[in-house]
Amino acid sequence: MLDIKFLRQNIDFVRKKMRERNVDVDLDKFTSLDSGRRDILQEVETLRSERNRVSREIGQKKKNKEDASELIDRMSEVSTRIKELDESLRKTEEDLHDLIMIIPNIPHESVVYGASPEDNPVVREWGEKPDFDFEPRPHWETGENLNILDFARGAKITGARFTLYRGMGAMLERALINFMLDLHTSEHNYTEVLTPFMVNKESMTGTGQLPKFAEDLFKIEGMDYYLIPTAEVPVTNIHREEILNENDLPCYYVAYSPCFRSEAGSYGKDTRGLIRQHQFNKVEMVKFTTPETSYGELEKLTLNAEEVLKRLNIHYRIVNLCTGDLGFSSAKTYDLEAWMPGHNAYREISSCSNFEEFQARRANIRFRRAENGKVEFVHTLNGSGLAIGRTLVAILENYQQKDGSVIIPEALRPYMKGIDRITL
């Protein structure tokens, strides 16, 4: 959520930024609601002030055994009027709030203008595409042939976009989770947390999933709880409604969680394989920082995610999402795209974002300056470190052998009982 004062004073700038994002927001409605609100506020506060003053007078008179009935009658009318104004104020503020909550973040100045993912500039690349002396197979073939991925059984147990992992496949998934958690906790200084996988409406609103993207979420029937689409939600909300000490910043968390997404609107996209599932595993990194350090922290966060692919020796590139591809809450996002030979394409495997104070404002996460005790909003950041299922895809596709077996990357072998290859 944007600062209402900033919005008020920079309405044309915001209008331009919204156009660059290709979103349609009624900012004229904002202006009229906002000034309407202030008009009502001034009137009602003046009346309240009078009521407070006169009520005190009434108390005095009663104490002195004087007659106060005239004042009481007058204040009774004032109170009625206050009640009316309160009601219209409440309505105006509700409308204003509803509007503000669906306005996306403003892109950082280093984000280039662009309409679609094709316009995302490539920032850097690492490693090389592997050479194959045979036609590389997509992971779903390799996975089914090795009997480690069972799409049919997943569909039977639940439905489309659910997969049963078996034997070495299940073990590889678990190895990846542990490998990533160990890397980020031992070498990158993150604190591991294990969170609830269902959250309430306030948490979903805090990080920006609600109110605008309700259809992307799974909701528990009969309760106001939602399945998390990413650990970003519970982890960022750890400090909702809190004031942190500046000395405690930056604060790094890493969490494993399953993620649940309805994938509404992706019908027909990535229907085969593990790329797009209703349930997948992810290791997520979250940072809380001061405003002046957040962009430096974004670079470090992205490098932390990259380190995973480096250790697994998988070729990837980094793109800087353009204005048209940027997520709702984000001011700047780097996507890590891993090379997937079976797809003959780069596929997103991590997304690292700086939300600046957008989420902090929604979730009311602040910190106190050590220097002068002033309270400010923190900046929040997060990035996948990495999406586990897609990393498994990358391994199956990059490490596949002509005979259909798959080599286990060396870094993972300690987590795989020393096994160096998956064969039938």
Place this chain on the structure above:
RNA sequence: GGAGAGAUGGCUGAGUGGCUGAAAGCGAUCGCCUGCUAAGCGAUUGUACGCCUUAAAAGGUGUACCGGGGGUUCGAAUCCCCCUCUCUCCGCCA
């Protein structure tokens, strides 16, 4: 699921209708004192929103906030209703 107790500022903890944004203590900050530390003394010590002033920082002023929402009243931390959460006991359960 049943019965009970509770939720007040950074913390502990008073406060059962009026000058209480909130006693007292602790903590913190600043000053005095001091060879240093401790002790002592004094002062300061919430957040949000609006308006005025200002280049700004700051300041002034008003309003709101004692778990959340509603009600009673001229006036609510205080009385009433609903909800949430925490704790204790019983039942059930991994």
